[in-house]
Amino acid sequence: MITLKNIEKVYRTDTIETLALNNINLEVSKGEFLSIMGPSGCGKSTLLNIMGLLDEPTKGGIQIDNQSITSFADKKLSAFRNQKIGFIFQSYHLINDLSVLDNVELPLLYRPSVSASERRDLATKALEKVGLSNRMKHYPTQLSGGQRQRVAIARAIVGNPSIILADEPTGNLDSNMGNEIMEILENLNKSDGTTIVMVTHDENMAKRTHRLVRLFDGSQVA
Amino acid sequence: MKRRKFYTFISLFGISLTLTILIVLTAFIDSLLAPDYPEVHRNRSLYVQRVKLLDQTNNSSSINPLSPFFIKTYIKTLPLVEKVSMATMAVPMNTYLNGQKGKVSIKYTDAEFWDIMQFNFLEGKGLTLENVDKSDNAVVITGDLRDQYFGKNQPVVGKTLEMDDIQYRIVGVVEGSPITAVYAGGDIYMPCSLDKSPQKTGELSGRYHAIILAKSTNDLSNIQSDFINMLHKVPLGNDKDVAQRKLGKSERSGDGFEPDTIVAHAERYSESFTSNMIDSTSSDTIFFTILSIFALLFMLLPALNLINVNISRIMERASEIGIRKAFGASAGTLTVQFVIENVILTLLGGFVAILLSTLVILYVNAKGIGPIKTMNLNINWFVVAVAMVLSLVFGLMSGAYPAWRMSKLPVVEALKN
């Protein structure tokens, strides 16, 4: 499903060069639930961003669904992201000017085939799944951190993508809520066959996934 | 949320302000230049305001209005003209009017003046050829002057107006002209034959200007070239005594002024208007320059502000752009979104501006400003259209261009902001 070959990512500023990822080779198969662990700053988010086509690697190639992404033009890349990938950001990244419902509808906005009423229905269902149907008319600034995280999850799953990339989706939740979210992800993985890559700091969460990849200082150690 | 509303408001305010200033300003300029009461024939008229005589050996020159002789002999005889009028500029002076001391503007005109100007007569009529030929003590006055000295709306034609112990018969009462109609304005109009200012025979310099009415607008440029050709035939020997000034730095005292060159122009109304500003005394020129600079700054500030606010508005939304891209918006879609937002904003701004300027113009027309009692401002829709297109263009450039640049960034970069 996702193939990373010799991925290297270097951040260059005027004064320093940071090697964030060093020669990563990773193959995620269809329907797999993979977790990534590692100390802070080891490159987990960077790796996830590259998988999600939100950032370009300095070196190396990415294939998703057997298609090499490097050659894609912006328009095709956008459509690809929209159809295939649902992203859950470490810091939520909700649009504060939009209501919870509008935030969740966002990915469907860029699918011409989905009508306004369908959008509303799908977004409402996604919010029900994360237990937030009573907060649809709220704005992100009126929500707690955990609630925002759940809005971000609803947004990621609303378009029924084949891949979900989750950057610490349970990081801001208590263990009860964390468990519920984990159940949602497991459910998606089992019933819909959604491929999931999840960054986590929680060994218990990681144990529940099919496979664990450990990063250290930009390199894959296990 | 609040922040964005604030930016949007500022941006809207900027567009409205810029456009309002532009619309009102052009309405002023338009009302100065457009055919307006009573100068309805401005479009097919040429104006000769002054004649410049140069003595190049003596290094001196004179600039003066024209003499009646010059106008009668050389301008009224030009081919293609329908009519030529001559008149002095209205000069304010202190007089005893009907025993009351007052300040009034007196203008000397010929009979043709009353054909070229289309005054509204509240009563009576203009000065006739007979009035002028016989040097009648006949005057035309304005309604305001009548109201002041005879009582409101009193019939006065046939009555006498005593001015500095001389009795004049009132033959007509006209509706006053706006102060902007410089060739028409005045309080009391008298036959030019009553003008007793000294004038030598054959002298070209005097105190009159000529208005040439062409049969059609197409004739104007031909008349202008005929006018230039005519100047070559004008003898220059009779202006030895006119007031001259030295050219350049040379301090040679002018013993005899022997003009060898004549310069004069028959100008279209807009040209006469600008040449008036340029040729006026230096303090006037400074005044107009300062006024223009202020006007420009006034226009420029909101324009710059608009660009700035627009860019801030986009920057503010960098992370929104990043998020939208992450969930499948393409650079094109996003740019279009911002373009549409900007177009709506500009149209809204334009609408508000038209509303505001209409209010300003209605107010000015009703109340006048300062000494100007009657103004007739109109919105110039061509200017509105051009201004809207311009602000759309630069609204687009200052809005869509940064949006497009931002949307080209890798998503993570945009999200960082």
Ligand SMILES: Nc1ncnc2c1ncn2[C@@H]1O[C@H](COP(=O)(O)OP(=O)(O)OP(=O)(O)O)[C@@H](O)[C@H]1O
């Ligand atoms: N835009 C950037 N410019 C320079 N260096 C960067 C940039 N983004 C990330 N880095 C560096 O790359 C390394 C990896 O960052 P990354 O965000 O992937 O870490 P992480 O494993 O997700 O950490 P955390 O668990 O704290 O989220 C870090 O050392 C970070 O300083």
Ligand SMILES: [Mg+2]
């Ligand atoms: Mg991270």
